[in-house]
Every structure is written in structure tokens, then in C-alpha cells.
Amino acid sequence: MMSLIRERLAEKGGWLRxxxxxxAPGLLALAFALAAGWLTPGRLTSGTFMRxxxxxxxxxxGFRRNHAKGLCVTGWFEGSGNATPxxxxxxxxxxxxxxxxxxxxxxxxxxxxxxxxxVRSLALRIMPAHGGEWRMGINDIPVFPVRNxxxxxxxxxxxxxxxxxxxxxxARMGAFLAHxxxxxxxLALLKARPLTSGFANDTYNSLxxxxxxxxxxxxxxxxxxxxxxxxxxxxxxxxxGRDYLFHDLIAALAQGPLRWHLIVTVGGAGDAxxxxxxxxxxxxxxxxxxxxxxxxxxxxxxxxxxxxTYDPLILPEGIAPSDDPIPAARSAVYARSFTLRSGExxxxxxxxxxxxxxxxx
Amino acid sequence: MRPVEHFPLFAxxxxxxxxxxxxxxxxxxxxMVTTVGPAYHQLVDLHRPLGICILALALVxxxxxxxxxxxxxxxxxxxxxxxxxxxxxxxxxxxxIALPLVGWGMLSAGAYPVAMWPGxxxxxxxxxxxxxxxxxxxxxxxxxxxxxGVVLVHLAAAxxxxxxxxxxVLPSMTSGPPADARKKQDA
Numbered sequence: 001m002m003s004l005i006r007e008r009l010a011e012k013g014g015w016l017r018x019x020x021x022x023x024a025p026g027l028l029a030l031a032f033a034l035a036a037g038w039l040t041p042g043r044l045t046s047g048t049f050m051r052x053x054x055x056x057x058x059x060x061x062g063f064r065r066n067h068a069k070g071l072c073v074t075g076w077f078e079g080s081g082n083a084t085p086x087x088x089x090x091x092x093x094x095x096x097x098x099x100x101x102x103x104x105x106x107x108x109x110x111x112x113x114x115x116x117x118x119v120r121s122l123a124l125r126i127m128p129a130h131g132g133e134w135r136m137g138i139n140d141i142p143v144f145p146v147r148n149x150x151x152x153x154x155x156x157x158x159x160x161x162x163x164x165x166x167x168x169x170x171a172r173m174g175a176f177l178a179h180x181x182x183x184x185x186x187l188a189l190l191k192a193r194p195l196t197s198g199f200a201n202d203t204y205n206s207l208x209x210x211x212x213x214x215x216x217x218x219x220x221x222x223x224x225x226x227x228x229x230x231x232x233x234x235x236x237x238x239x240x241g242r243d244y245l246f247h248d249l250i251a252a253l254a255q256g257p258l259r260w261h262l263i264v265t266v267g268g269a270g271d272a273x274x275x276x277x278x279x280x281x282x283x284x285x286x287x288x289x290x291x292x293x294x295x296x297x298x299x300x301x302x303x304x305x306x307x308x309t310y311d312p313l314i315l316p317e318g319i320a321p322s323d324d325p326i327p328a329a330r331s332a333v334y335a336r337s338f339t340l341r342s343g344e345x346x347x348x349x350x351x352x353x354x355x356x357x358x359x360x361x
Numbered sequence: 362m363r364p365v366e367h368f369p370l371f372a373x374x375x376x377x378x379x380x381x382x383x384x385x386x387x388x389x390x391x392x393m394v395t396t397v398g399p400a401y402h403q404l405v406d407l408h409r410p411l412g413i414c415i416l417a418l419a420l421v422x423x424x425x426x427x428x429x430x431x432x433x434x435x436x437x438x439x440x441x442x443x444x445x446x447x448x449x450x451x452x453x454x455x456x457x458i459a460l461p462l463v464g465w466g467m468l469s470a471g472a473y474p475v476a477m478w479p480g481x482x483x484x485x486x487x488x489x490x491x492x493x494x495x496x497x498x499x500x501x502x503x504x505x506x507x508x509x510g511v512v513l514v515h516l517a518a519a520x521x522x523x524x525x526x527x528x529x530v531l532p533s534m535t536s537g538p539p540a541d542a543r544k545k546q547d548a
Contacts, residue, residue: 001437001438001439001442017524017525021521021524024517025516028384029513035392036395043395044397045397048397131482133474149397307491309471311473314473325398325399327402328397328399328401329401331401331402332401333397336394338491339498340495342491342492342498343495343496
């Protein structure tokens, strides 16, 4: 065969044919390398975010790369039927769906101290009996500080602590804010938000816009919030303890179930769906879509939320993404974080089992 | 000289359809796992049902392959290349079946709904186990990269047969028997 190949190469155009033979797979490999970003190491990928979180918060193997300090909760969601004209998602009907949730502090430090002004989050996995699961991660701030994934990465990098002072470098953040007036406005809204005493009486907002689709196929732009039944009280002062927010929540759940109403806000004409830094005007139509009841706290150590990623694009039929770019970025970054932490050695959470049932190891 | 022996039409359709699907899948996959852009969820929504389609077609194709007569390789091919051709086809079939199964198993172990289209998800095939999810997730990537490598070698080999050796191997998959030969066969 080798002699035949030599013969064929010696023919007129033989080398051209050999070149064509190599070019087709070669070009395909090149296209693949380009698509993978191997030739453009500066491209923003989910891996970039892993490096950014590591740089900002330090390495914390086994923990979520963001919202690292948390506690599992369980309970149920009961639809009121009021949202069924807007969305055909089965969980909005008057049925009870089990919930596995997680309260957390924003940020990648799993052992950070609790403090009143730190951003609190609630993640939910709502599992109706016959499919149509809905996951979300919602926060106690009124708007998101940035418009897209690139700005979020830059914002995180600008907020990273200086190795000498252990505080963010004001010059670096100043430079970012100078180019991002929308972040300045959003941070002003964040700063002005009323703080409550803890997780139990806090309101958690979707921040991002989504689309409800009803049985007739009509699409409606929405945002939503979990609004507590528990009355607001003033935040604790200094010296409440480094895990006081979580301990208070555990104590409240030991007293009895906690309830929130899922309040869906319907977007009006001209309301921004693609920009989570802009709040929707007050007075928009609101629907009480159902009640979330949480009745049990469990440590992440062996708890039911540990092995769950609260990917905001796990949506039932009847809820769809909007043109807001943040949920897709969160979904991609959460997937990478979930893969990394699930392959890392097991960890011990700041809020261990003993915090929930003293005496139990 | 004996006439070219072709793959039956059904085998050729399966081959070229799956070639397009697998290449699409590999590119969708590699873009999907890196991008943080708005296309991310659309790519994920395409990747999962396309993978299950490939799994179903690969099983049909495996049965078909065992039933049909495969056109023989030319006698001039050295034994080492013959073995390489045989092995590469076994690897291709194994990966066409294993990759979607690993993907399905990985989503199951990660407690992700294996969503096919709005309102329909496949049942999990493995228990919820995050460590297993991580393992299968890495395996999925490595198997995909191996599949892409074997596809490139397969393409190069096909072109070597078609452009340099100019034997019967490439035509057996690119074309059917000419019309007069078919008539002769029918008679």
C-alpha cells in the first residue's frame, strides 16, 4: 500500500490531494478549538467566574462558589390558583408541592460572620407531584447591581480585597463605577433598602425578569418576590454572634412553620425586562400566586440541599426565560460550580448539625 | 475488476444523518460548557434531546450493522490498518451509545430534570449522588473529546481512501449502485 501511496503522490496533483486529505480534519479541529475558546484565553467563560470567585473569596473546596454559607430548609408550596390565568405551570394550581430550600449569605466565604447589611438569599426547589419542577435563587435586595455577565465579573474583581488592607480598594471600585452609572444607581437602592432582623421576616426578590405563558400561549413579563407573613422587626445590633442570623432562623423554625406569599408582579408597557438593575415602577399589578411554608431546618452537612444546584433556568412549562441575560449566566456558572464542588472532598458547614439539635453529633 | 460493493441505502442514510448530528452535538457541547451568554440555555435545550435522538439512532444502527453485509476492505490494505479500521469502528459505536448514556446518568446523579421539551422529562437512570455527578460530568467531557478525535481520524482515513488510494471504500458510503447495476440485481 505504501508504494501505491508514493505512486499516487508522484502523479500530477498528488500532493494537492494529500493536502486536501489533511485540510478537512485540520480545519474541523481548528474550528473546534476556536469554539472551545482554547485560542482565546481571555474569553469570558464559566471558568473565568471560578477564577474570579477564587481570587475574591479565596479557595474553599467543597463549597458553593457563591452564597457559600447556608442552611437547608424543607416545607411546601401551595398554589392559590390566582396565577393560573398567566401561567400554565402545574404548581400554580391549588396543589401542595414539596420544597427543599436553602437560606444563605451572598459571597463565596463559607465561614463569614453574619451582619445585618449582608445580602441574604433564599433558594428554592419546588417539586410538584407530576413533574414541572421550579428552581430559583432569590435575594433580599431590590435590584441586581449589574446588567450582564461581563459587568458582574468586572464588578466582583473590582470588589476584591486588597492583600494589604483586606478591604476593597476604593480606587478600583471607583474606576468601575465611573463607567457604570447603572451600578451606582443600583447600589444606592441596595443601600437604601430597609433591613429586617433576620431571614424569617425578610423579603426575597427574583431581580431577574421571566416570562409566564398560559394555556392559550399568551406570554406575560413578570418578576416576583417571597413576602413574609412574619412581622418585620429591627436588625440586631453589634455582638449578636457570628452566626446569629442562622441561629435565629433555626430558633424561629423550632417555634413553628414560617410562611411567605409568592407575589408576582406583572410588567407594564415599557418596563425593562433585559436590565435587572432597573426596578419596575410601583403600582404594577400584583398577584398572590401561593404560599410557601417552611417548617424544618437542617444543616448542609448531610442535608437535602447540599447536593442541589439552584439553577434559575430549571423552569416548569409555563415559565420561560426573558431577554434578561443574567439567568443564563447564572445557570452556566452554577453548573460549573456544582461540578467542581461535587468532586471535591466533603466539607463541614459553618452551621453544623449540632447548631440545629444540640447534643446530636 | 469486481464492481464496487455499496452500503445499503438505510445504512448510508443513518451514517450521514448521524455524522451531521454528532458534529453538531460536539460543537454545541463545547460552546455550551464555556459560554455565559444568552445562548447558553438554548444550547442546553438543544443538546439534551439531540443526545437522546443520537442514542436511539445508534441502537438502530448497531442492530442494522449486525444484520447487513458490510462491504469488505480492499485486499491491498495491510493487516495493521485493517485492525485499526475495525477498532476505530468499535470505538465509534461504543461512544455513540456511551456518551448519551453518561449524559443522562450524569444529569440523574446531579438531580437535574432530564428535560426533553417543555412539559416532558425523562426519568432518572441513576440515584441522586453529587460525587457520581462530578465523576460522570468529567467523563462526559473526556469521552466527547475522544469521540471528536476518532471522528477526525475516521474522516482523514476516508479521505485517504477516496483521494489517494482511490479504492472502493469511500464510494461504498457516498453512493449507491448505478441504475443499470440495480436493474441487473433485480432481474
